Amino acid sequence: MAVRVKGFRAGGIWAGIKKRGKKDLALILSERECTLCGVFTQNTVRAAPVEFSLKRITRGRGRGVIINSGCANACTGREGLKDTETIVREAEKTAGLPRGSLLTASTGVIGERLPARKIINALPRLVSAVSAHGWPDCAEAIMTTDTYPKLVHTSVRLSRGVINMVGVAKGAGMIEPSMATMLAFIATDAHIERAPLERALRRAVEVTFNAITVDGEMSTNDTVIALANGASGVSIRQTTQDYTLFSELLRELAGELATMIVRDGEGATKFVEIELKGARTPEEAKRGAKRIANSLLVKTALFGEDPNWGRIMATLGTAGIRFKPERVAIDVCGIRIVEGGVSTGRAKEKEAKRRLKRKDIEITIELNAGRHSTKVWTTDLSCDYVKINASYRS
Amino acid sequence: MAVRVKGFRAGGIWAGIKKRGKKDLALILSERECTLCGVFTQNTVRAAPVEFSLKRITRGRGRGVIINSGCANACTGREGLKDTETIVREAEKTAGLPRGSLLTASTGVIGERLPARKIINALPRLVSAVSAHGWPDCAEAIMTTDTYPKLVHTSVRLSRGVINMVGVAKGAGMIEPSMATMLAFIATDAHIERAPLERALRRAVEVTFNAITVDGEMSTNDTVIALANGASGVSIRQTTQDYTLFSELLRELAGELATMIVRDGEGATKFVEIELKGARTPEEAKRGAKRIANSLLVKTALFGEDPNWGRIMATLGTAGIRFKPERVAIDVCGIRIVEGGVSTGRAKEKEAKRRLKRKDIEITIELNAGRHSTKVWTTDLSCDYVKINASYRS
Numbered sequence: 001m002a003v004r005v006k007g008f009r010a011g012g013i014w015a016g017i018k019k020r021g022k023k024d025l026a027l028i029l030s031e032r033e034c035t036l037c038g039v040f041t042q043n044t045v046r047a048a049p050v051e052f053s054l055k056r057i058t059r060g061r062g063r064g065v066i067i068n069s070g071c072a073n074a075c076t077g078r079e080g081l082k083d084t085e086t087i088v089r090e091a092e093k094t095a096g097l098p099r100g101s102l103l104t105a106s107t108g109v110i111g112e113r114l115p116a117r118k119i120i121n122a123l124p125r126l127v128s129a130v131s132a133h134g135w136p137d138c139a140e141a142i143m144t145t146d147t148y149p150k151l152v153h154t155s156v157r158l159s160r161g162v163i164n165m166v167g168v169a170k171g172a173g174m175i176e177p178s179m180a181t182m183l184a185f186i187a188t189d190a191h192i193e194r195a196p197l198e199r200a201l202r203r204a205v206e207v208t209f210n211a212i213t214v215d216g217e218m219s220t221n222d223t224v225i226a227l228a229n230g231a232s233g234v235s236i237r238q239t240t241q242d243y244t245l246f247s248e249l250l251r252e253l254a255g256e257l258a259t260m261i262v263r264d265g266e267g268a269t270k271f272v273e274i275e276l277k278g279a280r281t282p283e284e285a286k287r288g289a290k291r292i293a294n295s296l297l298v299k300t301a302l303f304g305e306d307p308n309w310g311r312i313m314a315t316l317g318t319a320g321i322r323f324k325p326e327r328v329a330i331d332v333c334g335i336r337i338v339e340g341g342v343s344t345g346r347a348k349e350k351e352a353k354r355r356l357k358r359k360d361i362e363i364t365i366e367l368n369a370g371r372h373s374t375k376v377w378t379t380d381l382s383c384d385y386v387k388i389n390a391s392y393r394s
Numbered sequence: 395m396a397v398r399v400k401g402f403r404a405g406g407i408w409a410g411i412k413k414r415g416k417k418d419l420a421l422i423l424s425e426r427e428c429t430l431c432g433v434f435t436q437n438t439v440r441a442a443p444v445e446f447s448l449k450r451i452t453r454g455r456g457r458g459v460i461i462n463s464g465c466a467n468a469c470t471g472r473e474g475l476k477d478t479e480t481i482v483r484e485a486e487k488t489a490g491l492p493r494g495s496l497l498t499a500s501t502g503v504i505g506e507r508l509p510a511r512k513i514i515n516a517l518p519r520l521v522s523a524v525s526a527h528g529w530p531d532c533a534e535a536i537m538t539t540d541t542y543p544k545l546v547h548t549s550v551r552l553s554r555g556v557i558n559m560v561g562v563a564k565g566a567g568m569i570e571p572s573m574a575t576m577l578a579f580i581a582t583d584a585h586i587e588r589a590p591l592e593r594a595l596r597r598a599v600e601v602t603f604n605a606i607t608v609d610g611e612m613s614t615n616d617t618v619i620a621l622a623n624g625a626s627g628v629s630i631r632q633t634t635q636d637y638t639l640f641s642e643l644l645r646e647l648a649g650e651l652a653t654m655i656v657r658d659g660e661g662a663t664k665f666v667e668i669e670l671k672g673a674r675t676p677e678e679a680k681r682g683a684k685r686i687a688n689s690l691l692v693k694t695a696l697f698g699e700d701p702n703w704g705r706i707m708a709t710l711g712t713a714g715i716r717f718k719p720e721r722v723a724i725d726v727c728g729i730r731i732v733e734g735g736v737s738t739g740r741a742k743e744k745e746a747k748r749r750l751k752r753k754d755i756e757i758t759i760e761l762n763a764g765r766h767s768t769k770v771w772t773t774d775l776s777c778d779y780v781k782i783n784a785s786y787r788s
Contacts, residue, residue: 045711045719075707077720077736110704111737215690218712220704296609296690297783304784310504310614313469317439318612325439326471342471343505382784383777389691390698390776 003135003153005164006189007031007231011134012141015122017070017108017115023141025122027130028185029064029095034229036062036103037198039205041222047074047110048081050221052088053103057225060194063101065185065225066091066126068119069142069170071108074220083114094123105183105223107144107170139168142183145388146172150260156249158242161234163190165249169257172214172264181219182209184257190246191230196238200247201226208254211286211376214265215385216294226250262377267384270302272361273377280370284321289376291319292365299381302361307332307352312365313341327368333361397529397547399558400583401425401625405528406535409516411464411502411509417535419516421524422579423458423489428623430456430497431592433599435616441468442475443500444615446482450497451619454588457495459579459619460485460520462513463536463564465502468614477508488517499577499617501538501564533562536577539782540566544654550643552636555628557584559643563651566608566658575613576603578651584640585624590632594641595620602648605680605770608659609779610688620644656771661778664696666755667771674764678715683770685713686759693775696755701726701746706759707735721762727755 008030015025038057040050056062066088073080088104095101106114129137139149150169155162171182186201205224236242263271274293279285292298295315301308309330317325330338333355337348402424409419432451434444450456460482467474482498489495500508523531533543544563549556565576580595599618630636657665668687673679686692689709695702703724711719724732727749731742 043708043711044715044717045707072704075704075719075732075735075737077734110708217689217691217708220708220711295611296779297611300780300783303780306784310466310469313439314437314504314611314614317437317614321438323438325469338469340471342469381780383780385690386694386697386775386777386780389694390700 002133003151003166004132005166005187007229008187008189009130009132009134010138011126011130012137013122013126013129015068016118017068023137024068024070025119025126026067026138026141027064027126028138028187028227029130030227030229032229032231033061033063034227035192035194035197036060036225036227037194037201038103038223038225039202041219043218043220045075045220047072047106047221048076048084049073049104049106050223051081052084053105053223056100056103059100062103063097064227065103065105067105067142067183068114069107069144071106071112071114072110072221073106073114074110076111076113080113083116087114087116087119090120091123095127103225105221105225107142107181107183107221110220135166135168142168142170144170145266146170146264148264150257152253152256154249154253156245158234158236158245161232163188163232163234163246165253167253167257169261171261172266182222182261184209184224184254185227186250186253187227189230189232190228191232191235192228192246196236196243197226197228200250203247204251204254208251208258211374212258212262213290213293213376213378214262214268259377262379265379266388267382268379269382270359270361270380271377272302272363272379273375275362275364275373275375276367277364277373278367278369279372280322282372282374285372285374288316288319288321289374291315293376293378296381302356302380303382305353305356307337307349307356309338316365323367323369329366329368331364332356333358396527397545397560398526399560399581401623402581402583403524403526403528404532405520405524406531407516407520407523409462410512411462417531418462418464419513419520420461420532420535421458421520422532422581422621423524424621424623426623426625427455427457428621429586429588429591430454430619430621431588431595432497432617432619433596435613437612437614439469439614441466441500441615442470442478443467443498444617445475446478447497447499447617450494453494456497457491458621459497459499461499461536461577462508463501463538465500465506465508466504466615467500467508468504470505470507474507477510481508481510481513484514485517489521497619499615499619501536501575501577501615504614529560529562536562536564538564539660540564540658542658544651546647546650548643548647550639552628552630552639555626557582557626557628557640559647561647561651563655565655566660576616576655578603578618578648579621580644580647581621583624583626584622585626585629586622586640590630590637591620591622594644597641598645598648602645602652605768606652606656607684607687607770607772608656608662653771656773659773660782661776662773663776664753664755664774665771666696666757666773667769669756669758669767669769670761671758671767672761672763673766674716676766676768679766679768682710682713682715683768685709687770687772690775696750696774697776699747699750701731701743701750703732707732710759717761717763723760723762725758726750727752
């Protein structure tokens with residue numbers, strides 16, 4: 001199926017930032033001005049493109065995004081910010097857009113300057129390369145250690161017609177070796193104002209990109225941008241049934257992209273869903289689930305296919321959440337191995353061990369302390385993770 | 395040099411908790427009633443021996459500690475607490491002590507019951523085995539995945555005479571595979587009241603055992619207990635020069651034991667000292683340093699001997715501390731590789747890379763945001779860590 005969203009063009013080329021002809025420069029362009037909003041890293045150390053886009057996005061309108069991989073342009077000081085400004089300005093000129101039209105994002109090694117001249121020289125080629133069918137090239141050009149491009153396309157019939165939505169993302173977890181790390185761009189031809197779009201985006205990000213973790217690291221460059229150009233002619237207002245459907249679509253698409261990122265986690269041999277139930281508050285649910293997802297001892301046990309629930313209990317106890325250990329129940333792949341805070345016996349544990357040989361694992365923890373639940377997605381931790389991250393720059 | 399602290403006897407035997415005749419039961423006994431205080435895990439999930447000792451230590455006086463390895467008696471419910479109570483009571487009877495004389499600690503696998511009958515049967519042998527020279531056996535009997543016993547002995551001349559101090563510890567970092575994890579016992583023949591002893595102990599623990607991390611895990615059983623029996627005849631009062639010397643001695647001894655734990659870290663190939671300077675508050679200094687020490691990306695880079703400062707910057711930015719990235723400086727083994735938040739160039743980085751081949755690594759981060767500093771000690775993260783922790787129970 002051809003990926004297409006009305007009024008959008010996208011593409012990706014090799015500009016020479018990466019070695020050996022691998023695509024490293026991408027452009028997403030709307031034929032008309034569109035609504036724009038974004039969610040950015042909470043890291044105190046923010047890359048130049050994040051600083052740039054954060055300022056510019058306050059307008060809420062624009063024409064697109066230029067993205068490079070191979071260099072994060074993070075920890076590069078004032079010169080780094082100037083590089084970003086120059087490149088965006090030149091891209092706008094080359095594409096015949098007014099100043100202030102483009103946002104930007106970068107991903108790659110931290111601490112190195114962008115090869116601005118190479119990128120500027122490649123802009124005419126980039127602008128001619130974008131097309132309505134160029135999304136796969138775009139997805140490829142934003143990859144770093146990803147082993148496959150991440151592209152999702154969907155559409156839905158609303159009360160006034162069909163809208164299309166496409167999303168591209170990169171990231172092999174939040175885990176990349178000084179690669180700065182997770183980017184996603186979602187474009188739709190729906191017509192929607194900034195406030196409802198931003199609300200739908202923030203809610204979607206919270207339960208998708210913000211609910212995955214591979215190693216608990218947060219990058220200097222994390223960026224999610226949504227673009228809506230209205231080219232479908234279908235208008236969406238908040239508080240309507242259409243808005244609910246649109247928000248669900250956005251959440252599903254973001255969820256698929258987030259899942260693709262986890263499945264591409266460096267060295268991962270397992271895809272793990274952790275559900276924490278019965279917490280006192282939504283925050284405690286998330287904190288507890290994330291803590292377990294980031295525990296080295298839990299992750300290495302999963303790699304070893306060992307239903308080592310003692311590690312889950314010990315980790316829960318350090319998460320700063322309120323619960324009584326003697327009320328906790330734990331299920332691994334549908335087998336209840338802990339009840340009332342203690343083991344349910346060797347037979348159950350043996351069955352759980354057998355099921356841990358699967359690639360997709362579900363762990364459910366019932367705290368019995370309240371009525372809030374959450375799900376997060378993660379990977380195991382393998383020797384390959386260590387090898388990849390120990391040798392990355394050498 | 396023979397390890398001896400006046401009026402204390404110690405020892406360790408095999409009771410059959412572990413396999414193959416490895417020592418697993420230890421006893422520390424004071425000939426007279428002594429001052430006792432302790433510091434215990436902050437984990438919400440606390441093992442039965444921790445619950446037991448927490449209650450009993452409020453008295454501040456007692457005769458000693460019985461310790462077992464091979465089983466943590468954690469997540470074992472009411473039965474687990476009963477096992478602990480029975481064993482301690484039987485040990486007191488066997489040693490001819492009044493009820494309420496002994497504290498206890500356990501370390502080993504979480505979620506399994508103690509073999510109470512085996513332990514009780516071994517008590518007469520244990521009580522006959524303790525002697526003034528039995529500290530090495532005691533140190534050996536509390537080991538789990540430790541590759542060597544951890545024993546430190548020291549003495550100092552105070553204004554009124556010489557006091558002796560001995561410490562034993564176990565733990566291969568805070569990292570053990572569902573082994574519950576770090577225990578230390580420090581005995582001195584000084585005479586000191588509970589309040590000043592506890593104050594000195596808490597301060598010492600803060601900058602030693604609480605300043606080490608191997609994988610950011612906190613156990614259900616962590617326990618540090620200090621015993622002071624006054625058998626040297628040397629009395630120490632707070633606000634004296636002697637108290638200052640005593641506190642320093644205690645801190646040094648705890649520091650040596652903590653260092654031994656880090657050096658025995660599972661799979662560790664490096665011993666890493668991280669100093670964070672120029673933080674706004676002591677809490678922020680510690681939070682920042684610990685965050686870096688626990689970062690998988692920093693630890694795998696150290697394993698790979700790669701001065702990947704971008705990972706340090708990115709991690710700092712997620713620690714929830716106040717600083718300006720453009721004021722940060724980073725030294726690796728004495729080489730300044732970051733100044734003003736940016737690289738000092740390839741040559742410096744190359745030299746730092748060369749020095750990272752050493753086993754002992756120092757990383758200094760200057761935030762230039764305030765005047766508070768701290769040091770923490772950690773290891774790198776190697777493939778062996780993953781292997782050890784993936785296969786532990788299988």
